[in-house]
Amino acid sequence: MLNHTKAYKISILALFIAFIIIQNYIPLFGYSPVGPLSLTTIQITVIIAGIILGPVDGGIVGGVWGFLSLIKAFTAPSSPFEPLVFTNPLISILPRILVGLFAGYLFILFGHIIKKTSINMIITGLLGALLNTILVLGMIYLFYRTPEVAKAYGASNPAMIGKLLLIVVGTNGIPEAILSAIVTPLIADPILHFVKRDD
Amino acid sequence: MDNFIFGQYSPGDSFIHRLDPRNKLFLTILIIVASLLIHSWVSPLILLLVCAFAIQTSHVGWHFLIHGIKFFIHMILLTSLLQLLLSRSGKVYWYFWIFNISSFGAHIAIMSFFRFIIAIIISMLFLLTTSPIEISDTISSLLNPLKFIHVPVEDISLTISIALRFVPTMTGEVHRIMDAQKSRGVQFHKGNVIKRIKMSIPIMFPLFINTFKRAEDLASAMILRGYTGNRYRSSIRKMHWHINDTIVFIAIILIIILIFLLIES
Structure with a gap:
């Protein structure tokens, strides 16, 4: 009963937002360093929000993540690359909103086709993380390709950026997708049972 | 930090x-x-x-x-x-x-x-x-004009203030969970990719479950105090x-x- 009240919807959304804020600011928790790379686990939280709270709330939680990375790019950048790229809301906010939204809709859509929830979650986790990588890097590619912007960002040859971004897909995008494909069902499945235990 | x-x-x-x-x-x-x-x-x-x-x-x-x-x-x-x-x-x-x-x-x-x-x-x-609470009050007073186009301003400001209120509480919880896992012998800085992926689960999972439990407690507390959605609430802090x-x-x-x-x- 409680899960269907407005009070519950507001509090769980607020706590998910708090969760995202913490993941952005506690080292080792939101970004786990593996060798020279830094894999983010934040998209997992957004995907889980999309699966359990629904597409709209997933989109809101994703939007908070995007907004925080926008602020972080301005105030406390962790790499010299960040202030150049993530200060553009089309790169930092829009893809993250879409990740939460799509994760919610994908889970509902695949729910009609695949009967086993955990397999559905593996696919949603994989596609959600891939969508984040593709959208963010795709947006960077779109904005960098024009010669003026490329020059302003200090890159002489726009053709090089395409190759560079493909390397990032290999080093960050694919491990992150595998990470969230493994972790999402392990966390979301028991929580879904926990949430629906009264129904 | x-x-x-x-x-x-x-x-x-x-x-x-x-x-x-x-x-x-x-x-x-x-x-x-x-x-x-x-x-x-x-x-x-x-x-x-x-x-x-x-x-x-x-x-x-x-x-x-x-x-x-x-x-x-x-x-x-x-x-x-x-x-x-x-x-x-x-x-x-x-x-x-x-x-x-x-x-x-x-x-x-x-x-x-x-x-x-x-x-x-x-x-x-x-x-x-x-203070964070004052900031959230300020944000909601800035959002006030949006009421005329039926934006749920009261809900938004309540959500923001709950989120900001629980950041320190949940930060403490993350540290407690990490300490608990460390005391069981988990090493966060070692191991290959698979091991590190495995390590993120015993931190994330308790936190997620506690988040849902806390939301239930919060919701029952709100309902018992007569909360109804998107009505004007008077505040204990006045600007x-x-x-x-x-x-x-x-x-x-x-x-x-x-x-x-x-x-x-």
Whole structure:
């Protein structure tokens, strides 16, 4: 009963937002360093929000993540690359909103086709993380390709950026997708049972 | 993390702390915008004087503030240095290979250095003297006009204030969970990719379950206290506009108008 009240919807959304804020600011928790790379686990939280709270709330939680990375790019950048790229809301906010939204809709859509929830979650986790990588890097590619912007960002040859971004897909995008494909069902499945235990 | 003070509230009861948060936010934004629009070398010095006066009256402490923004000062110095050495326009004083110092480059570098310094100091001061709760109250009072187009303003501000309220609580919980896992012998810095993926689960999972349990407790507490959605709620904290606010407001506006009338024109 409680899960269907407005009070519950507001509090769980607020706590998910708090969760995202913490993941952005506690080292080792939101970004786990593996060798020279830094894999983010934040998209997992957004995907889980999309699966359990629904597409709209997933989109809101994703939007908070995007907004925080926008602020972080301005105030406390962790790499010299960040202030150049993530200060553009089309790169930092829009893809993250879409990740939460799509994760919610994908889970509902695949729910009609695949009967086993955990397999559905593996696919949603994989596609959600891939969508984040593709959208963010795709947006960077779109904005960098024009010669003026490329020059302003200090890159002489726009053709090089395409190759560079493909390397990032290999080093960050694919491990992150595998990470969230493994972790999402392990966390979301028991929580879904926990949430629906009264129904 | 310890010497990183951005967004950290330092409680106090100084003149600046007692100003209306709406007033503080408006003046902060006004000073940042003004610092972006100035071109003369004298105006940033006047704005820096205003900042210095504000720091002195806020009782935050010079050492604390400077220690906290040291990282940003290094970053800003580096960007200014690059601008100084790489832009070539106007009279060139000195050059070597691709580097050169020109009159235009020097002007751009000094101006951008002052602009960023002013913006960092004043926004830092706002965050240091305004509690997260006050910030969320300010945001919701800014959203108030949106009520006319049926945006659920009360719900949004309630969500923001719950989220900000639980950040410290949940941060403590993350540290407790990590300590608990460490005491069981988990090593967070070792192992290959698979091991590290495995390690994130025993931290994430308890936190997620606790999040849902806490939301249930919170919801039942809200319902028992008679919460109904999107109605106007009276607040235990009221924002008051005192005579001091009017004085500070007029003073800052006058300073900025004078800068633009006398120095910039």
